Amino acid sequence: MALNSRRRRAARLLLALLGTIALLAILLIWITLLIQSGTRAFSSGENLWSRGYQNALFFADRYAEAGAPEDLRQALRFLSVPLGHYQGRRALEQNPPDLERARQSLQAGGISESDIELLIWTHRYFSRLPFISETLRNWRASDTRLMQLQQLIEDVVHARGQTELDAELIARQRAELRTISESLGPAPSPFAGSLRQGERALRSALIAASTLAMLMLVLLSWRLSRRLLEALHAAEGKFHTAFEQAAIGMAEVGPDGHFIEVNEALCRMLRYDREDLLGTPLQRYTHAEDIDSSNQALKRLTSGVSRSETYDKRYISRDGETLWTRLTVSSVRDGDGDRLRLFSIVEDITHARKLSDELSYRASHDGLTGLWNRQEFELRLQQAVQDARTNDSQHTLAFIDLDQFKVVNDTCGHIAGDHMLCQVAQVLRNHLRDHDLLARLGGDEFAVLLHDTTGDGARLAAGKLHQAIKDYCFHWQGRNFSLSSSIGLATINGNSHDSTSVLQAADTACNMAKDSGRSRIHFYLERDSATEHRRREMEWVSGIRDALDNARLSLFAQRIRALDGDRPERFEVLVRLTDAEGIEHPPGAFMPAAERYNLIGEIDRFVLTRTLQLLARQQDRLARIDACHINVSARSIACPEFRAEVTRTLRQSALKGPRICFEITETAAVTSLHDALEFIASVRELGCQVSLDDFGSGLSSFGYLKNLPVDLLKIDGNFVRRVHESPEDKAIVQAINHAAQALQKATVAEFVEHGDAIEVLREIGVDYVQGYAVHRPEPLEQLLARSGSGAMPPSSDRLATTSGH
Known part of the structure; x- marks a missing residue:
């Protein structure tokens, strides 16, 4: 050695x-x-x-x-x-x-x-x-x-x-x-x-x-060739030893796909003797669903299109067990270029794959009924809206509320209520088509996406669900309970704006069914509330434009506290609108109108420009601040002009890149993945950080995470609010935090509203916390002044009386 x-x-x-x-x-x-x-x-x-x-x-x-x-x-x-x-x-x-x-x-x-x-x-x-x-x-x-x-x-x-x-x-x-x-x-x-x-x-x-240089080069070249030849012989010996003693599976495969050599680890993995594998085609041990993709990869390697292929593949062991593996195959030709050799590294990822599938399932499914949860349902609903707008198709959303659920809960307790919800979920499943989508939105609320169904067909499908619930009888400890439901229907067509508006329409129709005496179906008609809704939105559009023109948008900030105590703190910038009467409004009041009428880009530009101005003006006061978090909307991320303007503004700013952390929501990243990747790449090139907000709210959270080069994950507040009370929420937060640590990404728990939650999150290993239990938002300039003087407000360990941020 x-x-x-x-x-x-x-x-x-x-x-x-x-x-x-x-x-x-x-x-x-x-x-x-x-x-x-x-x-x-x-x-x-x-x-x-x-x-x-x-x-x-x-x-x-x-x-x-x-x-x-x-x-x-x-x-x-x-x-x-x-x-x-x-x-x-x-x-x-x-x-x-x-x-x-x-x-x-x-x-x-x-x-x-x-x-x-x-x-x-x-x-x-x-x-x-x-x-x-x-x-x-x-x-x-x-x-x-x-x-x-x-x-x-x-x-x-x-x-x-x-x-x-x-x-x-x-x-x-x-x-x-x-x-x-x-x-x-x-x-x-x-x-x-x-x-x-x-x-x-x-x-x-x-x-x-x-002449002198040439002589020296010739002499050194001769010496070097001798050394390289000796090193080559030594490397070949070491490679053979490493091949045999490696802890992971390794094999040499011929261009025809037959095993030429295998090591002991691969034999143990597949539970075959070496003599059984040598000379046999590797496709004999490949899962049937992976044979085509495996053949395509082999064809690319042998034809010279690719020199290396890495992909996940399933093998079938001798005892019939399915093994998930990560296969890396590299093609090497001998010295004269005639003989092609394929070397494979086979890593058993069965356990990791099962864990990932479980985490993805828990992040997208309701823990009680096994149905899709609200976050995943909204993502799929948005896809249906997009399909209707693009392909001129029509669907219907049914919003179902159980009328007598509270009676069961109050009479028999929450355990009985949970059992009833599970049984109702199964009743609904039994009366839906395979391609319809059923979800539990929360409590006793369910939603059904009826694909390619509208009008009378939707009424008929909703009537079957309504009757099935009515025919169902819940038995608990000798007592029987009959149920009914109020169902609101909303059409999804080319005029539908987004999933939020469709869900609101169906919710409104459901409430109208309740107001009409319950146990009935109501179809949402735009004329019911469209005029009033449009009037309110247009008032907000005017108010937003007036606020932009007259500098009545103000910046607030909320601290993000590091739980280990060694790292500087962060803060998130929040925007407020003050109307002409001097009344201050939170973003939830005017942002929907800004999104719908394409004003969100102007707000994003104002927040970014104004924040950079304030930070650059007070750089000497930022010693105790690690980064400033700035939210960017999905529409802005999808706009090439906005991305270019962000790059230009950051280059012109005196503030250093690492001081800025852009927050994009998981929904925005997944819906516009290509645009999100371009935005992330452009700001990270300038040294900025990127945080993925509301993480865990979507079906594909873990699937997309490995493809999104973000620095932080903000765990969705729906899992954080009751993390100190709910074992299910705690398990989900633990799973997300563990996955983030494995990918070397920091985590932030948002919507922390109770001091006990902070201790639970500290125990889990979350890096940062944010919420009313940590800090109530205050004007950005005021927070910067506090940080410069060292007089940061103390964290609150009391439960916040007002939720939201």
């Missing part, structure tokens, strides 16, 4: 050296090429300088001789070239260098933009190289003659500008010009010579470095 470890370390060291030398060689070649480019830029500049200087002398002499203005313009134009070079070099020699002025001056000197950058880069970083330094000295040596030429041209201009031309002065000036020209002739030679010398030196250095 120690020998193999040393070999691996040596191989890694050789590989690191090989990579380092290669990188250094590449870096050296790159720098050398850049310097060569820089020297070529210097050479190009020297040519421009020489031509400009000579042409300036030529046209200055012509101007001195004839006084033609065009000659003067040409002399000044050509003089600007060496002057631009001179000014650019002086800008680079400043401390610090004036790069912008250098670029402008060199560009005025006729040098291209690419050569300018090379000149600047070479001058800044390699001016100490001998040949570069010599080149710059030669360049500076020409400064005196350049200044003389500039001054002489100015003198000639002055002399030519006199009223009476002084021919003798002009002759002297022309003589000086010829003297400067003759003295300049050999001056550029040292400049160009030093550049040529530098280029030759660079080429020699480049050849030497490349």
Whole structure:
């Protein structure tokens, strides 16, 4: 073992050296090429300088001789070239260098933009190289003659500008010009010579470095190949040992799906001897319902479409037991690519699968009757509404309330009442079609979703249920009880808004049946209350718009307390609306209208923007606050523009991402899974956290959880309110918390309204609690001021007298 470890370390060291030398060689070649480019830029500049200087002398002499203005313009134009070079070099020699002025001056000197950058880069970083330094000295040596030429041209201009031309002065000036020209002739030679010398030196250095690097690379490659070969032999031995001694099932399967090799763990799992499995097709042991999917996975692997497949699969053991496994199959080809080998890892997840199924069942079913619970029923009802709106189909919702349930409870006790509810549930089951959906909403209330049934058909189906309950007789300890029911019916069609409105309509119809004397069926007609309902909603729409326009939306906050006491606290932002009369309304009063009339997006934007402003303004007071929770509606999550605006607002905010935790409801996440995943990904990329609100309220809670990359789970308040009194609620909260811990997600119990509940939740291991027993909502600015001063209000351990948040 120690020998193999040393070999691996040596191989890694050789590989690191090989990579380092290669990188250094590449870096050296790159720098050398850049310097060569820089020297070529210097050479190009020297040519421009020489031509400009000579042409300036030529046209200055012509101007001195004839006084033609065009000659003067040409002399000044050509003089600007060496002057631009001179000014650019002086800008680079400043401390610090004036790069912008250098670029402008060199560009005025006729040098291209690419050569300018090379000149600047070479001058800044390699001016100490001998040949570069010599080149710059030669360049500076020409400064005196350049200044003389500039001054002489100015003198000639002055002399030519006199009223009476002084021919003798002009002759002297022309003589000086010829003297400067003759003295300049050999001056550029040292400049160009030093550049040529530098280029030759660079080429020699480049050849030497490349040769040395190549030799070292060849030597190290040879050493590395030896080490890798030794490591390969060692790895093969270790793999064989690991294969045989692994605690999970492992197998090698041929392209035809037959076992080539199996380990002892897989034999124990399937309860077969090794000799029984070898050479047999794995589909012989596959559950009949999984054969097609297994064949498809094998086809993808053997055809090269996929190199690895991971999926859940059922096997049948020798004694007929069904085993749930997580199968990971990887395809590997041998060195020449001819032989395909499939390696399988088989993990027994039977126990985990049963636990997950049980938890999902408990989260979506009523614990007493085994029917669907309210949360799951509302999800499926929403799907029916969507189906009606999309496919122009029609369904009917029946809301059933037992008329004499309270008599049984009061006379015989709750145990008798529970037995009666279970029997009534069975009576209803017996009189429904297989595709109808039956749920217990709570207490003595049931709901039935009659698919593809409306009008007279719905009345007939409801009549059968009504008569079945009427014919049923409950027996308890020698006493008999007759029952009746009040049933409200509501049609689901393309005009239905959502599950809430349909459920409210059916509930209203049921109440009207009760008000009419009970034991009857009432069909909801929109004209009964539509006008009044629409008037109230439109009043809220106007009120919401007025509140948005006149800044009458205010932010409150409710603390979220950490139960371990070591973590900073969190808080959730809540919104309140103050109407024109100064009356404050909770979100439950105006949010339904905002959702229906597409105002919820504006409210979400206001809450996010205003919250970030307040937090950024008081960042120094956030030391005791871990995160601020901001709710986002399903409509906003589904809006690409809103998602983009959230990203833009967060980027522009001075507040750091981890301070923000967005809350989305489980229903919103499940209904718009794709949009929810995009929203979660975009805010988590900016460092924000995401909390899944009302978790446990849906059928697919655990099924979707593994696909939702959230940081926290907010356990639905329906399980939390009576967790200190209800063993069933406590068991559900324990199951959710356990699943969250397994997935490394923190949990928050909301709607905590009693001090005893806090202790139960602490015992379960819940991370945070929120509710009136912890903190009553207060204005956000007030809470931030308290947190900054350290004067946070004490938690209340008394049962809240008002429910809701």
